[in-house]
Amino acid sequence: MPSWLAGIRSWWASLPASQRTKLVVAAAGVVAGLLLAVQWVGREKFVPLFTNLEMREAAEVVTRLKEEKVPYRLVADGTTILVPEDKVYDLRLEVAGSGLLAGSGVGFELFDKTPLGMTEAQWHVNYQRALQEELRRTIVQYDEVEQARVHLVIPQPSVFVEEARPASAAVLLRLKPMANLIPEQVKSIMYLVASSVEGMRPEDVRVVDTRGRVLSEGVFPEEGEGLTVAAGKQEELKRSFEQSLERRIQSKLETILGPGNVVVMVTADVDFSRREVTRLEYDDTGSVRSEQVVQEQATSSGGAALPPVGDVNRQPETYLQFSPGGEASYNRTQTTRNYELGKTEEKIVYAPGRLQRLATAVVVNGPLDGGTQEQIQNIVAAATGYNAQRGDQIAVMSMAFDRSYQAQMEEEMAKAEQEARRRQQLEQYLRLGVLGAVVLVGLVVLLRLARRRPAPPAVELAPALEPTVPVKVEREVEERLAAERETRSKLERAREIVQRRPEEAVQLIKAWLGED
Numbered sequence: 362m363p364s365w366l367a368g369i370r371s372w373w374a375s376l377p378a379s380q381r382t383k384l385v386v387a388a389a390g391v392v393a394g395l396l397l398a399v400q401w402v403g404r405e406k407f408v409p410l411f412t413n414l415e416m417r418e419a420a421e422v423v424t425r426l427k428e429e430k431v432p433y434r435l436v437a438d439g440t441t442i443l444v445p446e447d448k449v450y451d452l453r454l455e456v457a458g459s460g461l462l463a464g465s466g467v468g469f470e471l472f473d474k475t476p477l478g479m480t481e482a483q484w485h486v487n488y489q490r491a492l493q494e495e496l497r498r499t500i501v502q503y504d505e506v507e508q509a510r511v512h513l514v515i516p517q518p519s520v521f522v523e524e525a526r527p528a529s530a531a532v533l534l535r536l537k538p539m540a541n542l543i544p545e546q547v548k549s550i551m552y553l554v555a556s557s558v559e560g561m562r563p564e565d566v567r568v569v570d571t572r573g574r575v576l577s578e579g580v581f582p583e584e585g586e587g588l589t590v591a592a593g594k595q596e597e598l599k600r601s602f603e604q605s606l607e608r609r610i611q612s613k614l615e616t617i618l619g620p621g622n623v624v625v626m627v628t629a630d631v632d633f634s635r636r637e638v639t640r641l642e643y644d645d646t647g648s649v650r651s652e653q654v655v656q657e658q659a660t661s662s663g664g665a666a667l668p669p670v671g672d673v674n675r676q677p678e679t680y681l682q683f684s685p686g687g688e689a690s691y692n693r694t695q696t697t698r699n700y701e702l703g704k705t706e707e708k709i710v711y712a713p714g715r716l717q718r719l720a721t722a723v724v725v726n727g728p729l730d731g732g733t734q735e736q737i738q739n740i741v742a743a744a745t746g747y748n749a750q751r752g753d754q755i756a757v758m759s760m761a762f763d764r765s766y767q768a769q770m771e772e773e774m775a776k777a778e779q780e781a782r783r784r785q786q787l788e789q790y791l792r793l794g795v796l797g798a799v800v801l802v803g804l805v806v807l808l809r810l811a812r813r814r815p816a817p818p819a820v821e822l823a824p825a826l827e828p829t830v831p832v833k834v835e836r837e838v839e840e841r842l843a844a845e846r847e848t849r850s851k852l853e854r855a856r857e858i859v860q861r862r863p864e865e866a867v868q869l870i871k872a873w874l875g876e877d
């Protein structure tokens with residue numbers, strides 16, 4: 362036997378049984394760890410091929426992988442398929458191109474190979490299927506949408522107007538975790554579907570999700586619902602305006618009177634009606650637009666009468682002249698003037714949301730003198746744009762605030778905070794105590810092992826004493842075993858006490874130290 366092997370054997374024989382056991386267990390653990398590491402490094406790495414699959418989809422993909430003899434694993438209750446990392450991209454493209462996945466149906470490529478003898482009904486069915494798939498592919502491009510299904514109802518055209526029915530659609534969405542669609546996104550989906558189908562209106566599209574929520578409700582209010590929605594929005598705008606004024610006034614007054622000493626309430630009367638007023642005014646003086654002058658002259662002899670010309674009642678400028686020889690003549694001049702009066706036309710459109718009246722109430726904690734109350738009223742009037750002609754009102758009052766509930770809440774919060782702090786300190790002390798007890802137990806064990814005497818060396822005895830040697834050795838072995846059993850018992854008791862009653866662990870360790 363080589364010398365180094367003999368040395369190892371003698372060293373192993375000199376070790377106690379407990380140390381031998383520990384070394385064997387440690388060696389076995391190291392060997393097992395090495396085997397696991399080698400197996401982990403050498404095994405093939407699997408990555409997800411597809412996730413969140415339906416059972417039918419997963420079954421079809423697994424069947425395809427079995428046919429190609431590709432190793433795979435199923436996780437997450439069979440909804441996720443894992444394949445070797447070096448094959449994931451090729452398999453993903455192959456499976457996606459084969460049309461096995463749900464939702465990866467056939468779009469307009471369905472018409473790439475049109476069979477002969479297709480009837481018109483079959484063509485319409487295929488067209489509807491292709492259109493549904495194309496819409497689905499577009500909708501899943503939204504970041505919040507994980508999967509979608511589109512169902513179209515396209516009635517056949519009829520020659521009778523009364524029997525004509527509009528097209529409609531239903532869209533089912535499966536949203537990603539913690540994702541939601543805002544109304545503008547839902548409206549865009551409705552417009553997208555309606556614009557893709559002839560004769561369909563956005564109001565005829567219903568959008569729901571897998572949790573049963575109707576997302577399209579309220580996006581396009583039906584007849585009779587529009588007034589309710591508009592009234593709700595008007596009330597929301599009115600309340601937002603009032604709260605804005607309340608915050609501004611209260612922040613200014615709290616800067617002067619102190620936080621919590623002012624309460625402000627504003628009530629606004631807002632007119633949301635839309636009016637158009639057209640006003641037409643004419644000037645007092647006008648300008649000549651056109652003028653017409655007519656002159657007539659006539660002469661007669663022998664006293665013959667002159668024929669009347671024009672209207673006799675409207676001949677202020679006609680003059681008859683008679684001569685001594687019996688001749689007569691007249692002159693007539695007529696002037697017609699048209700005047701154009703100047704006018705001013707004004708069109709006024711009153712937009713909705715005109716403030717008609719504003720009422721403000723301010724309550725101050727504690728008494729107020731007349732001067733301070735007037736100053737507060739002036740501050741509020743300037744902040745709100747007070748207008749007496751509009752009927753605005755400002756009321757400033759002083760009252761004693763009841764702060765008993767607030768004081769009670771503060772006291773309860775202080776008690777809860779103090780209790781939490783005390784509990785945290787106790788937990789910290791308990792952790793320190795357990796740690797100290799474990800350290801003390803370890804020190805005790807080390808001291809006992811250090812104080813343990815080594816076995817006495819073998820002494821050659823006379824042949825007469827040989828019968829007594831085995832008896833002494835056996836007695837020493839029994840005493841050593843008894844001491845080891847006692848030590849193990851105390852260690853077990855120490856562990857149990859440290860775990861259950863850490864406060865008593867210190868006292869027990871002190872007692873053991875006293876025994877030593």
